[in-house]
Amino acid sequence: MTPRAAALFSLAALLVGLAVTAAVLVPWRQPPAPRADQVAALRDLPAEQVQRGRALRSALRPGRLTALLLGLAVALLLGLTPLGAGLIEAAGRPFGGHWVAQALFGGLLVVVVGDVLTLPFAVWRHRVLSDHGLVTQGWAGWATDLAKSYAISAVLGALALLAFYGVTRLAPRWWWAFASAGVAVGVVLLSFILPVLVEPVFNRFTPMPAGPLRTELLALAERDGVAVRDVLVADASRRTRAVNAYVSGFGPTRRIVVYDTMLREAPPVEVAAVVAHELSHAKHRDVLTGTVLAAIGAAAVVIGIYLLGGWDAPVRAAGVTDIADPRAFALLVAVVTVVGLVATPAQALLSRRIEVRADAHALALHGDPAAFEAVHRRLSAVNLSDPDPPRWEHLYWATHPSTVERIAAARAHARGDGR
Secondary structure, eight states: OOHHHHHHHHHHHHHHHHHHHHHHHSOOOOOOOOHHHHHHHHHHSOHHHHHHHHHHHHHHHHHHHHHHHHHHHHHHHHHSSHHHHHHHHHHHGGGTTOHHHIIIIIHHHHHHHHHHHHHHHHHHHHHHHHHTTOBOOOHHHHHHHHHHHHHHHHHHHHHHHHHHHHHHHHOTTTHHHHHHHHHHHHHHHHHHHHHHHHHHHHOOEEEOOSSHHHHHHHHHHHHHTOOOSEEEEEOGGGTBSOOOEEEEOSGGGOEEEEEHHHHHHSOHHHHHHHHHHHHHHHHTTHHHHHHHHHHHHHHHHHHHHHHHTTOHHHHHHTTOSOTTSGGGHHHHHHHHHHHHHHHHHHHHHHHHHHHHHHHHHHHHHHOOHHHHHHHHHHHHHHTTOOSSOOHHHHHHHOSSOOHHHHHHHHHHHHHTSOO
């Protein structure tokens, strides 16, 4: 079998595997929240709260869409013209045009160009959030966090670039097989390692003091059959007024994390309702499901890029002769950007189905639909979310059910209508 035929077969197998995995592991059968309850929930929310949430989302929407379109335009400009190859070649020229220099410095340069051009929109977003009172972090802290994020991305990106183009040199005909396997393994490793290593870079965590809430949360986890090592409090108030809680880590590193803002804003019964939702993700291994799907998808993209190299038009447009050439990295970025935009609504749908199951799990485990409704009313008010966003926006981006959907689900559960 030729490498190209093997790649075609492997891509088909991965796509089938992706579909089967999604069909088996993603909970598709949760009934939708009754629309009548959603309408009633929206009507019952304070008008001022709804207006504030919609005002913030309306203020953020133009910048979000513009940044998305600009990022796409930059990726296509660099990837489908010789401009990207020229930048990469220029970055490697001081080092004699060596492939390592082109892959490392040129590849990072392409990414930096896109980041710099869209940076004003990140600045603008921070300003909007500050003006609406959701962000408490000043510009110095924001810039520090941004620098930390760029540094982590640069280190991971450099390792990925050197590994990828090293493989293309060692196995010029079969690099796609090794690279697809490598990227799948990388996705799995990062999913397990990053939460433990990266979270402390951006937040400080302290054990929750002994008391009724800590005891209740640990008892909730024990009743759910989820082993947790500790209950921690994150100093989220350094950055935001937003409230949240989550379960992080795997096995011996798993812990419940509660924002300090949540402890200030919500009573213990509502904190427990949110933690019950988060425990569902651990119990049903939702992170593992997402990781497996991401790993299969990433491997498929790598093979797709290899097959794209057999199509002369985009390769010639990029000003290169081989898609495995480091100077073609901008073309790879363009492909990944387009794939990401196309895949976003599918990823959002998968996430929403998982979150619907977690809500149902929380209602059953915690057993207090009134507290569940109250905490989501509070989350919407404090986090300034639109409780019933435009349908197109919800379908394309939303990773969670809307506030009115969650309130409707709680009311349906309270009636015992089979949810």
